[in-house]
Amino acid sequence: MTEVLIDNHIDVAKVRSDFPIFANNPGLHYLDSGASSQRPSMVLEAMENYYRFHHANVHRGVYRLAEEATELYESARERIGRFIGATHPGRETIFSKNSTEALNLVANSLGRGFLRQGDKVVITKMEHHANIVPWQMLAQYIGIQVEFIDVDDEGELIIDDLERIVDGAKVVSLTLTSNVLGTVTPFTGIAQVAKAAGAIVVGDASQFVPHRQIDVKSIGADLIAFTGHKMFGPTGIGVLWGRSELLDQMPPFLGGGDMISDVRLDGFVANELPYKFEAGTPPIAEAIGLGAAVDYMNSIGMDAIESHDREISRLAYEKVKGAFGDEIKIFGPSDPSKRSGCLSFELEGVHPHDVAQVLDQNLVNVRAGHHCAKPLMRHLGVAATARASFHIYNDEADVDALVDALKETRNFFI
Amino acid sequence: MQGLEDLYREIILDHYKNPRNSGTLEVPPAHQADGYNPLCGDEISIYVNYDGERITDIKNSGQGCSISRSSASLMTNAVKGKTIAEARETIKTFKRLLLLDEEGEKSEPVEIDLRKLGELAALQGVSKFPARIKCATLAWNTFTQIVDELDLQIDGAND
Numbered sequence A: 001m002t003e004v005l006i007d008n009h010i011d012v013a014k015v016r017s018d019f020p021i022f023a024n025n026p027g028l029h030y031l032d033s034g035a036s037s038q039r040p041s042m043v044l045e046a047m048e049n050y051y052r053f054h055h056a057n058v059h060r061g062v063y064r065l066a067e068e069a070t071e072l073y074e075s076a077r078e079r080i081g082r083f084i085g086a087t088h089p090g091r092e093t094i095f096s097k098n099s100t101e102a103l104n105l106v107a108n109s110l111g112r113g114f115l116r117q118g119d120k121v122v123i124t125k126m127e128h129h130a131n132i133v134p135w136q137m138l139a140q141y142i143g144i145q146v147e148f149i150d151v152d153d154e155g156e157l158i159i160d161d162l163e164r165i166v167d168g169a170k171v172v173s174l175t176l177t178s179n180v181l182g183t184v185t186p187f188t189g190i191a192q193v194a195k196a197a198g199a200i201v202v203g204d205a206s207q208f209v210p211h212r213q214i215d216v217k218s219i220g221a222d223l224i225a226f227t228g229h230k231m232f233g234p235t236g237i238g239v240l241w242g243r244s245e246l247l248d249q250m251p252p253f254l255g256g257g258d259m260i261s262d263v264r265l266d267g268f269v270a271n272e273l274p275y276k277f278e279a280g281t282p283p284i285a286e287a288i289g290l291g292a293a294v295d296y297m298n299s300i301g302m303d304a305i306e307s308h309d310r311e312i313s314r315l316a317y318e319k320v321k322g323a324f325g326d327e328i329k330i331f332g333p334s335d336p337s338k339r340s341g342c343l344s345f346e347l348e349g350v351h352p353h354d355v356a357q358v359l360d361q362n363l364v365n366v367r368a369g370h371h372c373a374k375p376l377m378r379h380l381g382v383a384a385t386a387r388a389s390f391h392i393y394n395d396e397a398d399v400d401a402l403v404d405a406l407k408e409t410r411n412f413f414i
Numbered sequence B: 001m002q003g004l005e006d007l008y009r010e011i012i013l014d015h016y017k018n019p020r021n022s023g024t025l026e027v028p029p030a031h032q033a034d035g036y037n038p039l040c041g042d043e044i045s046i047y048v049n050y051d052g053e054r055i056t057d058i059k060n061s062g063q064g065c066s067i068s069r070s071s072a073s074l075m076t077n078a079v080k081g082k083t084i085a086e087a088r089e090t091i092k093t094f095k096r097l098l099l100l101d102e103e104g105e106k107s108e109p110v111e112i113d114l115r116k117l118g119e120l121a122a123l124q125g126v127s128k129f130p131a132r133i134k135c136a137t138l139a140w141n142t143f144t145q146i147v148d149e150l151d152l153q154i155d156g157a158n159d
Helices: A012-017 A020-024 A041-054 A064-083 A099-113 A133-142 A162-166 A187-196 A244-249 A284-300 A302-327 A352-361 A374-380 A396-413 B010-017 B066-079 B084-097 B114-128 B130-158
Strands: A093-096 A120-124 A145-149 A169-175 A200-204 A223-227 A238-242 A260-264 A267-270 A328-331 A342-347 A367-369 A385-389 B031-037 B042-050 B055-063
Touching (some): A041 A064, A041 A284, A064 A093, A099 A133, A099 A169, A099 A200, A099 A223, A120 A133, A133 A145, A145 A162, A162 A169, A162 A187, A169 A187, A187 A200, A284 A302, A302 A396, A342 A352, A352 A385, A352 A396, A352 B130, B031 B130, B042 B066, B042 B130, B084 B114, B114 B130
Parallel strands (some): A169 A200, A200 A223
Antiparallel strands (some): A093 A238, A328 A342, B031 B042, B042 B055
């Protein structure tokens, strides 16, 4: 890895040299990190190193290799836990497959241990399906009531009436950053009101952790979910953080190996944290890869990553808006300081799918579709948007390529 | 890499900008089927009037990309006035054009007389863009639901 900061600003050219995908795809303008980021060499090397030199199952053997594998796996957990500010990183950092599985763990465990028919769970209209459907499943199976915090025309949560909405709620679960709009929600403020009402507060930080420093101790959440592959880690690894006092009370989700301390014919005793929530052989290499991704982010510094995110979000908004004016509808806050990570838009008269197709011909990769947030899309009155999303390897040249390709799209179709 | 012109033929852009047989028909007597592409959010409704022998009218409404909308427009033109057996034959030809078998799975190319296809031939380029095949087939799969329904009715009447 090379030194990637110049006067505290990210040197994008140097960052790109850490990510082999760019050398292997010359001219690529990768603007889909909101769906999945790329990986630096050090993540790939950490995973390969583990498989080549240290692989065995974890928490099982007494032989040297098994101890090395366990040490690498648990060290990754510690580093990831410290990265998010966990008080007890080794106990409170639970590995899952991704954010979706982490949120399903939360809904299922709370559904078994805490929620009863008629209980109220509050989410928002801008959630990813992963933070909607598990609660709707609980509504079907045990009859909880799911209520929604509304979204205004600027793509911000309407919280004037928050105290009434969360009154009596057992759970309030919401995103920290919208994956469609890029809106950074006032999570901590909402969490305070929800806590005062007695609710368990859950945060979906999938789009937040890749760009902003999170301190789980002070953000006001009881449980936080995020995923590895949007923050330079591999696919197949996600994290659920929880306050250990709450996690201790929550019943396990999946049953099987590793999550038990004893099994008899008439029942089982669950293991201690965090293993209670990690049934079966875990994604060991992926956890080690995510540990390396966190090391990589620390080496750059979250301050520099955040200011890069703010700068490129502002630049993308201003350049695209400046080039197309009323011919383009940009979703989400018009105040760039309230945005993070992405720019969702609709080019007048051209379907997002067609936009993405023409952009692809110009090596500009964007996502077109409903972004797994159909209730929000219906609220916005569109079936699909095109979304350009950014990370530390993107710079002004990528934004310019986007604008040029959009001009070509417009000329082709209109 | 395939050029955009392979995908976006002039006929396709024309049917996208000037859709044929757009709208709805009163149900009943019309038969209706709805289709969704969960991947991209495209939606379509197809309406068919059938007089016992031929498709006397067909309309479609919905939202989607240029490939999805133009394919719907081209399809309605292609099957209007046809018998159910003829419509099935047209569906089969369309699938062959996209290198799909009758179940919609990828298949080996089968020789097709493009001159008999008329405007439908414009959709051939879609086969080179795997991500867009679902856009092109949405209207056809939705229409197939109605054809299946009508076939059942015909079978029932013959019993």
